[in-house]
Amino acid sequence: MSGVFPEDSVGLVYPQTAQFTEPLLLACGRQLDEYELVYETYGSLNDTRSNALLICHALSGHHHAAGYHTDDSKPGWWEACIGPGKPIDTNKFFVVSLNNLGGCNGSTGPASTNPFTGKPYGADFPMMTVQDWVQSQARLADRLGIEQWAAVVGGSLGGMQALQWTIDYPERVRHCVSIAAAPRLSAQNIAFNEVARQAITSDPDFYAGHFLEQGTVPRRGLKLARMIGHITYLSDDSMGEKFGRELKTEQLNFDLNNVEFQVESYLRYQGEQFSTRFDANTYLIMTKALDYFDPAAAHGGDLAKTFANASASFYLISFTTDWRFSPERSREMANALIAAGKNVTYVDIDAPHGHDAFLIPHPRYLQAFSSYMNRIET
Amino acid sequence: MRADLEIIQQWIPENSRVLDLGCGDGELLAWLKEHKNVSGYGLEIDPDKINACIEKNVNVIEQNLDLGLGNFASNSFDVVVMTQALQVVHYPDRILQEMLRVGRTCIITFPNFGHWRCRWYLATRGRMPVSDFMPYTWYNTPNIHFCTFKDFEALCSEMQMQVLDRLAVDNQHRDHLGSKLWPNLLGEIGIYRVTRNTVKTA
Secondary structure (H helix, E strand, C coil), X not given: CCCCCCCCCCCECCCEEEEECCCEECCCCCEECCEEEEEEEECCXXXXXXXXXXXXCCCCCCCCCCCECCCCCCCCCCCCCEECCCCEECCCCEEEEECCCCCCCCCCCCCCECCCCCCECHHHCCCCCHHHHHHHHHHHHHHCCCCCECEEEEECHHHHHHHHHHHHCHHHECEEEEEXXXXXXXXXXXXHHHHHHHHHHCCHHHHHXXXXXXXCCCHHHHHHHHHXXXXXXXXXXXXXXXXXXXXXXXXXXXXXXXXXXXXXXXXXXXXXXXHHHCCXXXXXXXXXXXXXXXXXXXXXXXXXXXXCCCCXXXXXXXXXXXXXXXXXXXXXXXXXXXXXXXXXXXXXXXXCCHHHHHHCCCHHHHHHHHHHHXXXXX | CCHHHHHHHCCCCCCCEEEEECCCCCXXXXXXXXXXXXXXXXXXXXXXXXXXXXXXXXXXXXXXXXXXXXXXCCCCEEEEEEEXXXXXXXXXXXXXXXXXXXXEEEEEEEEECCCHHHHHHXXXXXXXXXXXXXXXXXXXXXXXXXXXXXXXXXXXXXXXXEEEEEEEECCCCCCCHHHHHXXXXXXXXXXXXXEECCCCCC
């Protein structure tokens, strides 16, 4: 995008790269000897370095959360919430947003070249966990000279990283803002992820994860994975309102070769788009990281104990129509934090958009989000 | 501070753990945190009031009281407070039971439907009382469970609650000789501090 940017946008932004050569030991037992993290920053760090805020991204997210790149037609994925005067106010906070390890938007991931083989990692890239990401994010914080985050903020899988921060680095985070997240995945959540993974791995073009070496991409599998994922991000109502039973053509065709309903057309389009921009191995890694996330497992399933050492204040937000990580999951977190005697605020926003609501500028969401962020001392 | 809250705060010990049911804009909890180092949580369902709590730095949890307090462990709070909400909930007896389970002591305030003005209104006009203090008509009022002091105390004894303190005040939350002598007739608002009746065994 060129020319004038909206006043409440951070405007033109440039990604930066940090290189790390100290090996990162991962939960799976393997390690990454060297890696790169791509990130963006918005706003400016104050003299006391007390206004830094970390954005953690969700499954298909990346570092480009706000503003515009020179070739962008659309702004970053959380433009609704990050910018001057927005809930994450860049006049107040120094915002850091990175692409997680294992991603496919610039940070070291399965499509990167494995220094030992000179070929893309592909399926050889290690499995990542939320803890691994948080560890790598802490190293990025060190690099940027940030001892303590004013807040770590994320939605969905990003919200899980925000929670993990308070467990792994309690002294390094003052506020944890976890939106549309859950303390662990349910069997149903894992089941959906497994269907998505099967869609990818059963694509003949997957080549056991080494498709890049074959000069191909498992686009059909990735498309299917995205289609099923996408359904879980929307609510029945929002899909109904958007598409209903509207037909693509004048009448029913009574054949399998054509798209008949608008919703089919939409899902296919979303899937197609996604399959051209996303790496199949990254999708597998991200869904696995979701499945593995269960910080209470180390404490006999006791969430209150899990957060016993956390010193952050917590802000939990859920959305009434989110059935992927329903309000009940956030309430479970809130109850545990109350039992643990932590500062916690929980709101359940009545929004029709399902899980995706955390990306959408719903008035009450923005207000409740802003009110909390405004009170954070920097 | 709201006059009734000024009375209530005197019954809340320093450094205690407080749960405020229907905490409104969080005024009581914010005050208790600042002046008595109380760690408190408020439950509220009104979005604007929730937002006011957030702005006041009060730990507010969006939760409907009619769904109970099943998410709180027994004896997990020193004091459970519910001001001007008893008449709004669907099951006052159940919420009281829950309050007694979760808190060691409970503070409850509610309007007295036995006040002489209510009686006079009903007696002379034959219609449900409407006043500045209770400005709703019967069909649109959120106050669905009115009671008198006598009704409340009957419930207390039925539920084996022990009344530790009681105060009948007018709508400015002042207590008069009259409301002391004839609370059920001259008191407009009741402020009660109750606890579970512990059965003493020899």
